[in-house]
Amino acid sequence: MTTHKILVLPGDGIGPEITAEALKVLNAFSSNTRSFTLRTELIGGCSIDAHGTPVTDAVIQAALDSDAVLFASVGGPKWDGVRRGLEGPEGGLLQLRKAMNVYGNLRPCISPCKAVTREFSPFKEEVVEGVEYLVLRENCGGAYFGKKVEEKDYAMDEWGYSAPEVTRIARLAAYLALHHKSPTFSNNPLPIISLDKANVLASSRLWRRVVTETITTEFPQLKLTHQLADSASLLMATKPRVLNGVLLADNTFGDMLSDQAGSIVGSLGVLPSASLSGVPGEDGKEGLKGLYEPTHGSAP
Known part of the structure; x- marks a missing residue:
């Protein structure tokens, strides 16, 4: 049995709703030889509200320790004009991309x-x-x-x-x-x-x-x-x-x-x-860390 560790980041706006549907698809791929361990954390505006930062060091470390990250969306009118750049909701995603080197x-x-x-x-x-x-x-x-x-x-x-x-x-x-x-x-x-x-x-x-x-x-x-x-x-x-x-x-x-x-x-x-964090198969790499998401935003 191969177990894959997935960090789930629903984020803001429509994020939690679409994440729930995405997880149904992910679970459909479970089998006798493959399973998924899920860990759900905050990112973006909801992380600012809870922790004062768009992404915590603990969440970044969880991403680095996972096989893949399933991300939805960040941002919304609630945080417009309050924080921008790396300190705003979108900054949480930017920091995560940089830390994962994707x-x-x-x-x-x-x-x-x-x-x-x-x-x-x-x-x-x-x-x-x-x-x-x-x-x-x-x-x-x-x-x-x-x-x-x-x-x-x-x-x-x-x-x-x-x-x-x-x-x-x-x-x-x-x-x-x-x-x-x-x-x-x-x-x-x-x-x-x-x-x-x-x-x-x-x-x-x-x-x-x-x-x-x-x-x-x-x-x-x-x-x-x-x-x-x-x-x-x-x-x-x-x-x-x-x-x-x-x-x-x-x-x-x-x-x-x-x-x-x-x-x-x-x-x-x-x-x-x-x-993706590299070219598949390059330098003998069998697997690559990836961050997977929809192209759209939080649809506030």
Whole structure:
């Protein structure tokens, strides 16, 4: 019997409600050879109310000691204007991601069936039919974790990346491109489309250079193209199939464009998200810690 330790973090708003349903699915996978040990803790606004902090050291340690974390959502109007940044409800999730080093955030989006498209999607069926994205967002660097300055008349967010941070996310993109089998691509490797703003941002120029070096040197069999993030947003709204493949982006652009991808199916509420701490099988790793959640927020 293999027992998996799962840390459950329902969080705020709609979080507890959807967590209850997710646990029904998880329990359905229990068997004579596999079981789950669940530990439920607070995060986000409810943790601020109870402990004065969006995530406690004990919860972070519990996450590190678990095989996986099942997270729902944080935040809501109750805490708006009271605490922001790492001290606000969302800061609990950011701190958890950083502590777990789950740097690769995978957010898939596949065009729904025609009935769902007609009911929920703002797009015509023929526009979104055949869309298949694997959005891979760098999850532990960039503007969300950089130095902050917030004064009355001036504010600043440091948006920086190191070459090793970009290299590791590029390698994870390559793994996904090689191992995700899809009829859309005749079971061939997926193309990688790297999104940036290399025309204006220094961090994006480093991003583009390191992604290019990593893929062309280590994975020459893969197709890599670069796309400015703002024009990618336009393509997603007008010719979404053009972007089919692995969409590789930094923290900020990945956050925005994966949310925009929700419009294809009509709601962020049905899109999943997995944050991984490495490349499966790399350096002999048999298992990886992961943080699993819906893409949507707390829906206050």
